[in-house]
Amino acid sequence: MLPSRTMSRTKQTRGPVAPLFTLEGGRLPIIALIGRPNVGKSTLFNRILGTRAAIVDDVPGVTRDRNYADSTYRNRRFRLVDTGGLDPTASEGMLSLIRQQSQLAIAEADILVLVLDARSGLTPADEEVVQTLRGSDKPVYYVINKIDTPKADPLVADFYRLGQEQLYPLSAEHGIGVAELLDDLFSHMAEPLDEEATSDTPRIAIVGRPNVGKSTLVNSVLGEARVVVSNVPGTTRDPVDSVATFKDRQYVLTDTAGIRRRGRVERGIEGYSVARSLRAIGRSDIAVLLLDAEEGVTEQDTKIAGLVLKQGRACILIVNKWDLKTDDVHAREAYKQDLERRFPFLAWAPVLFISALEQDFLRGLFALIDQVYFSFCKRVPTGPLNQFFQGLLEEHPLPVRKGKPAKASKSAFMTQVATRPPAFALFVGHPDNMTPAYLRFLENQIRKEYHFSGTPIRLMTRKK
Structure with missing residues (x-):
């Protein structure tokens, strides 16, 4: 439960409640958190969601891309967007790219929540942001953050120069006053669904080393500048989810931070970014491992591939920047041979x-x-699976201990016990006899x- 307190000094009588938002196609209303750098937008984002979904640090400019999350309040639904710091004066460099992302969020949002810093007071930069919003016909809610104690209440007075009757003093860090803000946003949220449909939307994590083109790939798929792209390695920090539609089917793409060698990962923001990239892999169905055509397959690429395999995700290998290799007729075959040498454990991954x-x-x-996701979720009926298995055993009996008759194969039995990834249980009389070589052979035969395609397969031996 979010803590709250009465703030009679600043809270005025609320105006008429706006009608419930109705949006085309049943999409969720988008509530965007905007404001200058380091005013607490990501902290408020995490507080509303009830989880540490965004990286928070005292250094301005930590958030760079638009960070989306679906949430509910009192059983009504909405989509919350955290944005990078909006600096109206930024015209070049990273701050300019972040400003562009914030402007895109403002353009697509249905409701705007402007976050201001009580400790800094009303700054000229704040006034420029407010002036920018005055031309919008979208509802704007003015949040005065970092009111942590009653002694800080007088800090709100400076913000009445904006001419707004309704201000929302709160502490995003401690949750004070957040419930009051959500109560007033409640009328803009979508009605709950009568029946929650089970989602069959593939989740794809775009992973790889820094600066191999992950954000460029996501933007190209979406056809917009969805994430900040720069030649500076480490531009992406938070995993960024985006919904792509292709031929009337939806896909969730997650752009992740580049994963460097452990010894080169700096503590703090980069460490959090890498940890979140690993979690993004775990909550996805498919990991798209992006490789660099010019640099070739590196040792770090193999380690990232190992992390994907360890988490049991389906995998697609994409070699980016291939336009730089089109003049070399032998380049593709040479690269495939390098992949086979470096990734023998991902021989099943399409390229x-x-x-x-x-x-x-x-x-x-x-x-x-689509092909890989179908394989990742595929279930083979037990009857046909065992018919295939028994036919295989006639030509390739199970391994037996020295001096023992080969009768074990006749009583062996197999069934699929899980999907995402597919897992099979093999029931035999002597599980200890099963050699790694035979299990690899069995896996390859099941694949064939x-x-x-594109999914790991797990084989488990059990005592019959």
Whole structure:
């Protein structure tokens, strides 16, 4: 429960409640948190969601991309957007790119929540942001953050120069006053669904080393500047979810921070970013591992691939910047051989050669995603699976201990026990006899027979 307190000095009688938002296509109303850098937008974002979804640090400019999350309040639904600091004067460099992202969030939002810093007072930069918003016909809620104690209440007085009757003093860090803000936002939230449909939307994490083109790939797929792109490694910090639609089907793409070698990861913001990238892999169905055509496959690429395999995710290998290799007729075959040498444990992962700056790869990419996702979720009925298994045993009996008759194969039994990823239980008389080589052979035969592409397969031996 969010803590609250009565603030009679600043809270005025509320005006008429706006009608419930009705949006086309049943989409969720978008509530965007905007404001200068370091005023507490990400802290408020985390407080409303009840989780540490965004990285928070005292250094301005930590949030760079638009960070989306769906949430509910009193059983009504909405989509919350955290934005980077809005600096109206920024015209170049990273601050300019962040400002562009904030402006995009303002343009697509239905409700704006302007976060101001009580400790800094009303600054000229704040007034410029407010002036920018005056031309918008969207509802704007003015939040005065960092009112942590009753002694800080007088700090709100300076913000009445904005001419707004309704201000929302609160402490995002401690949760004080957040419930009052949500109460007034409640009328803009969507009605609950009668029945929550089970989602069959594939979740795809775009992973790789820094500066291999992950954000460029996401922007190219979406057809917009959804995430900040820069030649500076480490531009992306928070994992950023985006919904893409291709041929009337939706996909959730997650742009993640580049994962460097452990010894080179700095503590603090970068450490949090890498940890969140690893969690993003875990909550996805498919990891798209982006590789650099010019640099080739590196040791760090193999370690990232190992992390994907360890978390049991399906995988697609994409070699980016291939437009730089088009003049070399032997480059593709040489690169494939390098992949086979470096990634023997991902021999089942399909490979796509692209340039993320162009969009002609989209058809091939989504065809692979659909194919791999189908394999990741596939379930083989027990009857046909055992018919196949018994036929296989006739030609390739189970391994037996020295001097023992090969009767064990006749009583062996197999069933699929899980999907996402597919997992099979093999019931035999002597599980200790099963060699790694035979299990690899069995996995390859299952892949070949049932067309499992792009997904790991887990085999577990059990005593019958």
